[in-house]
Amino acid sequence: MNTNESIKILVIEDDSTMCDGMVTVLRKEGYRVNVARDGAAGSRLFRKERPDLVLTDLKLPEKSGMQLLNEFKATDPDLPVILISAFGTIDLAVNALKSGAYDFIPKPFSVDELKNKVALALKMKLMTVVDDRTEDSFYGLIGTSAMMQKVFEKISQVAKVDSPVLITGESGTGKELVARAIHAESSRRRRHFLAVNCGALTDTLLESELFGHEKGAFTGAIRQHAGIFEQADGGTILLDEIGEISVAMQVKLLRVIQRQVFQRVGGANEVTTDVRVIAATNKDLKTAIKDKTFREDLFFRLNVLPLRLPPLRERSGDIKDLIDHIVHKKCAELGREVPAFDDHALEMLENYPWPGNIRELENFLERLLIFSKDARIEPTAICLDEPDETFSTVSGKLTDVLEETEILMIKRALQETGGIKQRAARLLGIKTSTLYYKMDKYDIAAGESGSES
Numbered sequence: 001m002n003t004n005e006s007i008k009i010l011v012i013e014d015d016s017t018m019c020d021g022m023v024t025v026l027r028k029e030g031y032r033v034n035v036a037r038d039g040a041a042g043s044r045l046f047r048k049e050r051p052d053l054v055l056t057d058l059k060l061p062e063k064s065g066m067q068l069l070n071e072f073k074a075t076d077p078d079l080p081v082i083l084i085s086a087f088g089t090i091d092l093a094v095n096a097l098k099s100g101a102y103d104f105i106p107k108p109f110s111v112d113e114l115k116n117k118v119a120l121a122l123k124m125k126l127m128t129v130v131d132d133r134t135e136d137s138f139y140g141l142i143g144t145s146a147m148m149q150k151v152f153e154k155i156s157q158v159a160k161v162d163s164p165v166l167i168t169g170e171s172g173t174g175k176e177l178v179a180r181a182i183h184a185e186s187s188r189r190r191r192h193f194l195a196v197n198c199g200a201l202t203d204t205l206l207e208s209e210l211f212g213h214e215k216g217a218f219t220g221a222i223r224q225h226a227g228i229f230e231q232a233d234g235g236t237i238l239l240d241e242i243g244e245i246s247v248a249m250q251v252k253l254l255r256v257i258q259r260q261v262f263q264r265v266g267g268a269n270e271v272t273t274d275v276r277v278i279a280a281t282n283k284d285l286k287t288a289i290k291d292k293t294f295r296e297d298l299f300f301r302l303n304v305l306p307l308r309l310p311p312l313r314e315r316s317g318d319i320k321d322l323i324d325h326i327v328h329k330k331c332a333e334l335g336r337e338v339p340a341f342d343d344h345a346l347e348m349l350e351n352y353p354w355p356g357n358i359r360e361l362e363n364f365l366e367r368l369l370i371f372s373k374d375a376r377i378e379p380t381a382i383c384l385d386e387p388d389e390t391f392s393t394v395s396g397k398l399t400d401v402l403e404e405t406e407i408l409m410i411k412r413a414l415q416e417t418g419g420i421k422q423r424a425a426r427l428l429g430i431k432t433s434t435l436y437y438k439m440d441k442y443d444i445a446a447g448e449s450g451s452e453s
């Protein structure tokens, strides 16, 4: 098989001569090419086809190339977008590069120039996936403990085949990251990895999200929509929080997984798909089976390759490396210097059971880095039981508690920054205008000290 056959390119260009020329060249190279003649159609086709690369003109009817670039990048940050710029739009093209475009081609260009730029962009995209495997991290996963090393080994093994994987583990243990690693390590890496949170959608929405719908299938279905089983054809999908889906949806899922065919909502035709299914849950599905809330046949279908993620407290040897990794990342984001950790402070963190696992560790460190500007983290800066005690029993309204926390954080941020609102907003990760609004709402003055701390 020509490997280019699995690569989808979306061309958005209103000049028909130009457009036809590009399409001919790219199709000759074996790529699957979709064409849009204006910005709005480009956006629609992007959502429908999920291309691997986009070539777009800067000046387009309905939506500009820049608008499209921002829109696409928000959904798929790794997508290479190449802009085609006419004479006089070079400045715009340079701006586009700053906004994350991969490259631009000035008009007029040669066939070779087009072919080379496209091939290079696709190669770079592939490299960013493959290169994620380094000595210190396995596709972003940190862990030198024997337990995590076994997990990495298992990821490599299951990546070689197409059978379903069931990832289990407490909340925050890295289930989604592991699912992405399986995809990136597999031969499907050039196609899409799409995840759907089954717990967050009603049956009707979930069905349309998974299988898509035909135009007019229900009120509001104004055009045909491809679900993730269709969009991820050739790739991988993650059915997250699988323990939350209704028995009715379980029946429908079982059928697709068994036969790899399905129907769009409101459609009669059978659609064939080739997706690798990964499911994840923090629930004990065996108990759910006993309670008759989860079908045993679906469980067996999904659990062909079980992968259990150990909670952080069972591998506290990884905590130091995780702290190092997270602190470096967050400090870069915050523009703050990387602090050193006092030995005793580290020990406290290693001994804490982290019921929310790595997610809790991340949140804890983020708070720490925001509220302490010290170059050295001392044990006194570490207060671990506070959040647990606050939320161990439900007392008071959620909104009140959130407001109190918000007020406290704003006051502290203002104190930290000497009342400079712009910096305080940055520290809090909100817009300055939002900070003004909130200060006004809670009647906080810039000079007010956060003496509660």
Ligand SMILES: Nc1ncnc2c1ncn2[C@@H]1O[C@H](COP(=O)(O)OP(=O)(O)OP(=O)(O)O)[C@@H](O)[C@H]1O
Pocket: 140, 141, 142, 143, 169, 170, 171, 172, 173, 174, 175, 176, 177, 178, 282, 322, 358, 359, 362
């Ligand atoms: N081994 C790891 N190394 C580095 N970061 C990790 C690791 N495991 C998890 N993380 C980070 O911890 C956070 C939670 O991970 P993830 O969302 O994959 O967990 P989850 O098991 O899906 O959680 P939930 O059940 O709450 O959805 C993410 O920000 C992820 O990047």
Ligand SMILES: [Mg+2]
Pocket: 175, 176, 240
């Ligand atoms: Mg998750």
